[in-house]
Amino acid sequence: MTDDWSSALLTDRYELTMLQGALRSGAAHRRTVFEMFARRLPDSRRYGVVGGTGRFLDALAAFRFDTAALDYLADSATVDEATLEWLAGYEFSGDVWGYGEGDTYFPGSPILVVEGTFAECVLLETVALSIFNHDTAIASAASRMTTAAKGRPLIEMGSRRTHEAAAVAAARAAYLAGFATTSNLEAGRRYGVPTAGTSAHAFVLLHDSERHAFTAQLEAVGAGTTLLVDTYDVDRAVHTALDLAGPELGGVRIDSGDLGSTAERVRRVLDESGAAGTRIVVTGDLDEYAIQGLAIAPVDGYGVGTSLVTGSGFPTASLVYKLVARARGTGADDRLEPVAKRSVGKPSRGGRKWGFRRVDENGTATGEVVYDHETEPGVGMRPLMRRLVAKGEVVGAEPLADARARHAASVAELPEAARQMSRGEPAIPTYFEQRVGV
Template sequence: MDTADLGLPVTVPSTALFTDQYELTMLQAALKAGTAGRRSVFEVFTRRLPNGRRYGVVAGTGRVLDAVENFRFDEGVLRFLREKGVVDEETLDWLDGYRFSGDIWGYPEGEVYFPGSPIMRVEGSFAECVLLETVILSILNHDSAIAAAASRMSSAAGDRPLIEMGARRTHELAAVAASRAAYIGGFSSTSDLAAGFRYNIPTVGTSAHAFTLLHDTERDAFRAQVDSLGAGTTLLVDTYDVAEAVRAAVEVAGPELGAVRVDSGDLLLVAHRVRQQLDELGARNTKIVVTSDLDEYAIASLAAAPVDAYGVGTQLVTGSGHPTASMVYKLVARAGSAEPDAPLVPVAKKSTGGKTSIGGRKWAARRLDADGVAEAEVIGTGEVPPELAGRQLLVPLVRGGEVIARESLDVVRDRHAAARAGLPLSATQLSRGEPVLPTEYAHVPSGS
């Protein structure tokens, strides 16, 4: 859900300059060569998952649809391109009327993917499709990396909620996108109000160490916070001495204190001590929230600790060591002329060094075993085998330039939970390993 769903005003700038210059110079050259109008098929995929990851998570699709809708060369953008001499007047005239009029198919947002999966397919003229390459990759690479890290953390956390709190560790706009991706991956809330405003993600937050240091005593700080926010608030107890702070917190707020937060130290040891102390003080329902540079491995190590929620920042918004999904946007088929009925011809990059691609407009399906568990990602061209017809993964997102697949984040979030649950159990292992599903190719044209 975005601010339009909330009845709030939205000012959406053009996304046309979220691109690399060579997209425009290719357009100019293709217009002069008479090839710009050739019907073309581009696909987004990754050749490999980050080292040790068992699956990827498709995230950012909703933001891609927004970006495509707002990819417009308005007066200011055209003036910039003219003043900088980026392209010639003929190309500027063409850009002035640019509206994407093609079709986009893709894996539903929240779905999982594997090496070679055609995560998104963009179809239209070469000219209108090539311009979208950079912005599509920028969004999908960032959001999918964050969502994959979030999914691993969510799996490690089990039923315990996760709070996204990484806004201060990344670019201010990336922070909003990261919150959205984290929510898809299984986080339940964010500290970032911009993300709450833009996407209606639940927001949380109480106080930092500065608030405690502001007051003459820790007890004074706790009293001020409880007087303002009520006994159900969360008090930060590791500014000075944790044991003394827990005692003061319960004395100030009473046994109905909502939660305490621990942000430093040996979290496993401290959590056990704090839980014991809270119980002894009669605050048996007071929860323990832990923060402090957590990642999926640290969260897993706290599985046996009496922790009720985790707050994660830096490791989440940087993809837990993998800040990109390494997706690419490749031309896989094009017509031999600009005639509307010209047949598509598979094309593919053949260079060495692990950067080859497979030509042809592809379909993808997930084959299940006898128990209904996914066992392979099957990708092919041409006709889909009858046994896989009901398991196809790509769905229409844009038809004739019109977005037809708007979804709420809660639908996407639930889809991811279901997709992850449908994978073999080894998908959630944090130990390094190969993708949990093999990628199989069927009906791929010879020479591709």
């Protein structure tokens, strides 16, 4: 993002309407706690993966109402003069805690906790939900695909199947959840995600023959490249590729047909020709179920597009951002009191929360424990909350590689049932522990 980028208008109008009303009533300056959580996981999912934390911290740092934003709000009569004056000086000064990016979560997990005045916290609702709902959905789908691939590398290649800005975010989320590379160059530039890509069918069709096309690609990028072999006839294309590159050919890509049986046939040809090191990569409307179905096929890698960038059927994580505590007065020392929504089908639990992962003596997770008070971790309890922002200053920024490593460790910690693709309950239960006698 550019230095002068502002994220302040990435929000819904009703956030500013609430602000204006709260400024009128005087409640805008009450201390509050907002919490982001999921009431349930998408159908069939055993766990979710937190994605978007780093992007949210970037957006928070850029959440300022600059002259252009204020002029728009004034010209459109969105808010009154008093609210415009308040917005002109907006700068978040509160605290933010959250699960580490890449960590797994379950129903009721306090993924993000935002503390500060109502006025400064409520304005962050839409931008926080927009980022986390998208990135968490992608990361959760990518994690399942990574599990299904069983160590074989995956390339994210869904840019042409989603909004151009979402494509960059999706590539980032997929990488933190275990994908090896992306086809999206902006994701490489902005986030350091490794990029990969060779050619499409158009390149083959452009040339007078498949042989001419393969020759041009080999001369341009070397024998280590991957040649697309299903434009016309796969068997003939593989023989042509081997005739031109020999056993040094890096790989072949299959994008259509019965991928499993075709891969078996191609593997035989490669091995009989002494090209045992030539990789077979398959693409073409893959999801975690198709990847799992190819587990016994001689496939060395997968390219995933549409299913990945649409969350494999669940393009949102259904996260919500709710007020869970507020003070009665506006004093800095006024006691916070739990508040909760009681709507049918949409309940929330009041009070500031702290999340822990309970693990047994073998290091396997057995439960998500959510306390309504700050507490020291006991034996076999892993703290999940990290301080992300302290008095308005971002303190929890980290390299994407750290989130990627956290994700791998978190999934490895879950019981075996978590890695099943079949429908089922969350891999571990969530327990809400309340302070007694207070």
